[in-house]
Amino acid sequence: MKRVLLVLLMVGLFMVTACEDESPSDPTPPSGTSYMAVVMDDGMQIMDGESQQWVGSTLGLGTAPNDIVVDEQTIYVINSTSCDLQEFELEAHGWTYTRRLDLGLAQNRNPYNAALTGRGSLLVTNLLDNSVSVVNLFDWQVDTLWDTGMTPEGVLVHGDRAYIVNTGYDFQTFTFHPGSVYVYDVPTGELVDSLTVGINAQYIAMLQTGELVVSCTGDYGNNPGEIWILERDPLELVSQVEVEGSPGRVRVSPDGWLFCAAGGWSLDGESEGLVLRWASILDNPQPELVGTALGTIDIAPQFDGSFYVAAREGQSIQYFEGDSLVQTFTLPDSPVVLSTLIL
Numbered sequence: 001m002k003r004v005l006l007v008l009l010m011v012g013l014f015m016v017t018a019c020e021d022e023s024p025s026d027p028t029p030p031s032g033t034s035y036m037a038v039v040m041d042d043g044m045q046i047m048d049g050e051s052q053q054w055v056g057s058t059l060g061l062g063t064a065p066n067d068i069v070v071d072e073q074t075i076y077v078i079n080s081t082s083c084d085l086q087e088f089e090l091e092a093h094g095w096t097y098t099r100r101l102d103l104g105l106a107q108n109r110n111p112y113n114a115a116l117t118g119r120g121s122l123l124v125t126n127l128l129d130n131s132v133s134v135v136n137l138f139d140w141q142v143d144t145l146w147d148t149g150m151t152p153e154g155v156l157v158h159g160d161r162a163y164i165v166n167t168g169y170d171f172q173t174f175t176f177h178p179g180s181v182y183v184y185d186v187p188t189g190e191l192v193d194s195l196t197v198g199i200n201a202q203y204i205a206m207l208q209t210g211e212l213v214v215s216c217t218g219d220y221g222n223n224p225g226e227i228w229i230l231e232r233d234p235l236e237l238v239s240q241v242e243v244e245g246s247p248g249r250v251r252v253s254p255d256g257w258l259f260c261a262a263g264g265w266s267l268d269g270e271s272e273g274l275v276l277r278w279a280s281i282l283d284n285p286q287p288e289l290v291g292t293a294l295g296t297i298d299i300a301p302q303f304d305g306s307f308y309v310a311a312r313e314g315q316s317i318q319y320f321e322g323d324s325l326v327q328t329f330t331l332p333d334s335p336v337v338l339s340t341l342i343l
Contacts, residue, residue: 035341036300036308037075038317039065040333044077044088046095047329049302049340052319056094058332062086067113068339069122075341078103078111078124085111085124085135090343101140103133113203115155115162117186123162125152128171132164134189146189149180154204154214160186161232165197165204165214176200176219181212181235195235198226205250207258209282211238215247215260227260229281241285245274249337253301256280260287261296266313273311275299290323300338310335 034049043058044065062079069076073090083105088095103111109126111133116122121143122135132146132155149166156163162184168177179201183193198216205213212230225247229238245262252258258281264273273296276287293314300308306326309318317329317338 032342034302035343037068037070037339037341038310038331038335039068039077039337039339040331040335041065042333044068044075045331046341047317052327052329059088059095059097062100065336066111068337069114069116070339070341071116073341073343075339076114076122078114080110080112080127083107083109083111085114085122099140101135101142103135103142104129109133112153113155115157117157117162119186123155123157125155125164127151127153130166132162132184144189146184146191148182149194150177153202156204156206156212157186158206158232161192162186163204163212163232165201167200167202169200176223179214179216181214181230183235193233193235195230195237197228197230197237198240199223201228202247203249205252205258207252207281208256211282213250213252213258213281215250217246217248220246225262227281238282239285241281241287243276243287244289245276247276249298251299251301253305253307254303255305257301259299259301259307261298261309264292264294264296264313266294270294273309273314275307275309288323290320292325293318293328295334297335298338300340302340308338310338312336 036047038045046055062082062084064081066080067078075088077086083103085101087098089098110128112125112127114124124133133142134144136143151167151169154165164182166180168179176199179197200217203215214228216226218225227241248261250260258278260276262274264270273292273294275290292309293311295313297312298310306321312334319327
């Protein structure tokens with residue numbers, strides 16, 4: 001029962017940026033200053049990546065912020081319960097809130113994750129509406145809605161294709177079901193492919209070799225969490241990897257490592273959080289395990305091989321080099337999602 005309550009809490013409260021293919025080569029750090037945006041339950045803080053000092057004051061957000069998307073100097077935040085999109089622009093003194101867009105409060109759409117299309121629009125999954133909003137960033141309006149599968153969460157855009165992850169969770173009966181991945185043609189909104197995947201599929205990323213990675217939590221009981229590896233065109237299963245913990249957000253580092261935030265929750269009697277990582281999940285499906293603070297919900301890999309961890313129950317950000325914890329940054333509130341900016 002505790003596990004069911006936990007997942008309902010997570011679905012209710014934890015409401016990535018589009019990935020592009022890169023050749024598997026040594027990453028070249030971009031020129032400019034690195035920053036990291038930390039979205040928390042009640043606000044957003046920006047950290048200077050070099051000095052690791054906070055920049056400016058906490059920026060106010062809507063109710064239950066869930067995701068962040070960065071477009072050069074512009075930050076977009078998706079708020080789930082208040083059903084809106086917020087925009088923040090970089091000005092001389094730091095980032096400033098500029099405008100807000102309603103994403104369906106009257107319809108209780110519960111916007112969840114977002115991804116830029118590269119065509120002046122933003123795709124937003126709507127958890128309780130079984131739809132995807134296509135937001136026109138120039139006209140600042142929702143142009144259209146795409147019908148999708150049951151209870152969508154994750155979204156990734158690559159070229160002219162958008163990949164939507166539907167959890168399959170049924171809020172009418174509070175039951176878990178196999179999830180699915182739907183593929184849309186971005187210019188037309190046409191559904192062009194789909195595939196059934198594991199139970200409670202949530203997040204998606206793309207390996208540097210081009211395969212899709214989908215995290216599936218399982219049912220927090222008899223069916224464990226899994227990582228599904230998929231070919232893109234057409235969608236087909238490459239492999240399934242059963243994993244420990246509660247697999248959530250998946251991230252691919254600049255040097256090609258795959259990371260998965262795998263929770264670690266006190267309600268489950270666990271004493272620490274968990275990050276899973278693979279140098280090459282296709283060659284060796286056994287992950288390296290990195291112990292973290294409780295409630296690990298996101299990871300922000302850096303160009304030098306280090307990474308930040310957002311620990312929800314720990315109410316902190318942890319900075320790792322290799323397997324070693326270097327520093328912990330205490331937060332005023334529980335973190336939800338991280339994003340790296342290069343300016």
